[in-house]
Amino acid sequence: MKVIDQVKTPQGQLPAKKATLTTPSENGTPTLIEFDLLSPQELAARSASQSTPDAPRSLSVEGLSVIKWLNQIEPFAQQSGPLFGLSSVESVADWQSAITVARAVVSMQEALNGAKTLGASTMPVEKFAVRASNTGSEFTLYTVSFDLGAAGASDYARIMPPLPWFRKFRQHSGFDYSFMSAEVDEGRIILSAFLLSFSREISMADFAAAVTYFMDDPSVMQEALVTFAHDSGTYDDASGGAGGATSGGLGGAPSGAPATLQTDEIIGLLSTTSNLLVTEASLGEDDYPHLQKLVYALISLHLQGVTVDVFSSTEGNDFMSFNTYLSYLWYGFAKQLGQVKIGYCAICGTGFSLTGHRGIARRFCSEKCKTKAKNERTKAQRDEAREMFAAGRDVAEVARALYPSELPKEARNHVCTSLRGWRALQHDVDEAIVLRGERLELLERVIREGVWTKTDIAKRAQYLKDNPRLMREVQQRAKGK
Secondary structure (H helix, E strand, C coil): CCHHHHHCCCCCCCCEEEEEEECCCCCCCCCEEEEEECCHHHHHHHHHHCCCCCCCCCCCHHHHHCCCCHHHHHHHHHHHCCCCCCCCEEEHHHHHHHHHHHHHHHHHHHHHCCCCCHHHCCCCCEEEEEEECCCCCEEEEEEEEEEEEECCCCHHHHCCCCCCEEEEEEECCEEEEEEEEEEEECCEEEEEEEEEEECCCCCHHHHHHHHHHHCCCHHHHHHHHHHHHHHHCCEECCCCCECCCCCCCCCCCCCCCCCCECHHHHHHHHHHCCCEEEEEECCCHHHHHHHHHHHHHHHHHCCCCCEECCCCCCHHHCCEECCCHHHHHHHHHHCCHHHCCEEECCCCCCEEECCCCCCCCCCCCCHHHHHHHHHHHHHHHHHHHHHHHHCCCCHHHHHHHHCCCCCHHHHHHHHHHHHHCCHHHHHHHHHHHHHCHHHHHHHHHHHHCCCCCHHHHHHHHHHHHCCHHHHHHHHHHHHCC
8 A cells, every 4th residue: 555545634635744845957946846744653643642633724725726926835735735645746837727726716706705896806707608500599608718737747637537527507597517628738738617508408419519619629529429428318339228327417318319329420410510609798797696506517526536434534524535635625615605705915915715704804814914014003103193293283182193992091102102212302302401492392392291201301411411422412413403
């Protein structure tokens, strides 16, 4: 048994002690993530010493979706371990593909939840109004595509279920059919997700027309139609038996489809079907129910390796066992779809998940940014307090304006502290002590308003008297004004 099989958790995680971004050459951008996995003995010792902790909030599809830079991948990987679970070394490119898909689906779900506008969504969904000229059928088609990585080298593509893949959704006013396929384009694996919205059950001819219009690879087209025929129970294999439902569960035979189809008949459908009349259309709120089904389909695509295992898993995970940690993250995302929301740090702009967050709205991605924001706010209040005091407003008035939610005494202390640390005011007070005359008005003011006490001023005067050099500096500074 492989080590990764011995340490993989029911959540599909391969616990790692360390994750490091590396590159095969001395110079260049890192291309690999190397994980130092726990050994079976280390994992057993850790499990014995503590209960399995909940995954950090950042370990989620939402947390994956907000990664923008390479230096953000490593901290996530340190906690998650390998996403795809096939080895202890994963491709940065595969991670970036997984991030792109996560970002698109999360963004779309945010729009569906009303957390952002559909136009602000980063999910590049295209909508088409379609009419099949040979059948007269009219339907709406939604489509989005993703790059899954290099052909023959993508772990992300390897963990996908066999494609083509189908799913049927019943709507109040008809039926939505999701269809996933993958084609190789210039050495890249392109995942295409389609959602066909019909007012009735789809026919084989309608599906064949859509396949021939939106797909280029003849072998993939034929496989798609054969799979569709299997799922609808209308395919007759070489032995003469009707095929059963195999992967997507489209249900009974669609209206208008023949009872059984031979392989040569399917090939004939692909070669003779009429072109579709396709018009690009704009997305609107009426499309939300269908776009939600497209989101469901993309989530379901990541959950095809999930099984029920009452002996290894726990009630907290609904007794589910996951083949990859990426599947586990998508499962967690699916359970909270209605709450999905992304926040952006008010300091650095980094995104973070607000899914399930309650109470005061979170505004910062980390304690570091929260502290920085507090320091900036304190500095701004300090500068404003000094400007208001210099403009002639008294301490009590400044305190009420800048600290309205605090007790008067505490607010005054904040203002006085800001003024006592003001170098320009300190210089003016020194000049008033040394030169006196009309400058005594300033001394009276700072004492009257509690910035300094009479004792403070007396001590400062004695200090200046005991330091002739400092006294001369004050006199020279006053002359220079």
